[in-house]
Amino acid sequence: MSTLSIQNVIDTVLSATNVPTLSRTADTFKTGDPNTPLTSIVTTFLATAEVIREAAAQGANLIVTHEPTFYSAEDTDDLAWLDGDPTYEAKRRMIEEHGIVIWRFHDYWHMMKPDGILTGVAQQLGWTVDPPAIALDEALHAMTAGKSGDTRRAGAAVGVATIPEISLLDLARHLKEQLGATAVRMVGPDDLPVRRVGLTLGALPGKMTIAALQRDDVDIVLTGETREWETCEFLRDAEYFGCPKGMLVVGHATSEEAGMAYLADWLRGLFPDVQVTHLASGDPFRTL
Structure with a gap:
């Protein structure tokens, strides 16, 4: 286990982007206690139930996601509209049972110079x-x-x-x-x-x-x-x-997943002693 708290990690990440503090951002904690000691990190385009399950199996307790976890823009983090929904409640229980902290990294990653998503896709x-x-x-x-x-x-x-x-x-x-x-x-x-x-x-x-x-x-x-x-x-x-x-x-997802895979490499440079894994969320659509 790292001596870093998850909050330490996020503070370091935001500083490393060199993006001035945004007056409004979706890049906030969505679940869990940021003061929890870090075990390891998973990056993903979107924290699907399968990504959460695999992250927990790897012993990771921080998921850095690019897009919302609970089916809306989440800018206000108002989830009352989902209260009582069985899918939402089951996903929330899964996250809590495994002690997973989810943090969204969207605005700052795009506003880096160069844009982190664009860099990963171009690579x-x-x-x-x-x-x-x-x-x-x-x-x-x-x-x-x-x-x-x-x-x-x-x-x-x-x-x-x-x-x-x-x-x-x-x-x-x-x-x-x-x-x-x-x-x-x-x-x-x-x-x-x-x-x-x-x-x-x-x-x-x-x-x-x-x-x-x-x-x-x-x-x-x-x-x-x-x-x-x-x-x-x-x-x-x-x-x-x-x-x-x-x-x-x-x-x-297909257009941006490579940018979150690149994020895993970028994070390894910031935290060389921390295990960082990318888990692809995949395209939710099938084509007939």
């Missing part, structure tokens, strides 16, 4: 990403949760990978294999030449994704999930009017 794909023209700040990050803001600045804050030219269809096939996606959804012509990929990973609002596509140095965007009446329809009309671009949709 998995073997891509080099050009630094965004505008750094992601707190106001722009708030737009990812649906807050209003300057969409043009948001588009400029998207990282872009330059790759050897490939058709949209062949790139979709390549990413399906490289990311282990169960499916890749495409918008745009199969034969669209692609050299510059905007990494709008996760689930950005349509205005932010469209703003990235409006850039001259972006041929397509790679994203996790999207509302189907926003970017999809922009792209369908763009092709009709003779200015085609594209989008590849791989699933939210």
Whole structure:
């Protein structure tokens, strides 16, 4: 067992991001006592019941998750709406029985320079990403949760990978294999030449994704999930009017899991004497 408390670990992590303290953040403790002595750490995209079970089997008592544990944005940590629900209650009991502390690491990890999720995904794909023209700040990050803001600045804050030219269809096939996606959804012509990929990973609002596509140095965007009446329809009309671009949709977890695997490596550098394991949560969807 480490001599560190879990709170010590999180304080060190936040300091190492070099991100100024955010006035509002989802990066808070979701379960457990932060003063508990640390045993070991698990990173994951999302703390599913299976991830929690495996973490407990490994003797870990800190799970660092990227996305919410209890089925909502959790920004207010108001879980009263789930009281009495058997699934929620069973998951809560599992966590408490194993003494698991869950901490969400989303906002600060994205706002690091470079973005931690983007870095991990780029490493998995073997891509080099050009630094965004505008750094992601707190106001722009708030737009990812649906807050209003300057969409043009948001588009400029998207990282872009330059790759050897490939058709949209062949790139979709390549990413399906490289990311282990169960499916890749495409918008745009199969034969669209692609050299510059905007990494709008996760689930950005349509205005932010469209703003990235409006850039001259972006041929397509790679994203996790999207509302189907926003970017999809922009792209369908763009092709009709003779200015085609594209989008590849791989699933939210698939688009960001590599960034949380990279986090495990990053944490090992901060805590060389602590066991850190990445457990993939996996894509919840099956495709027929």
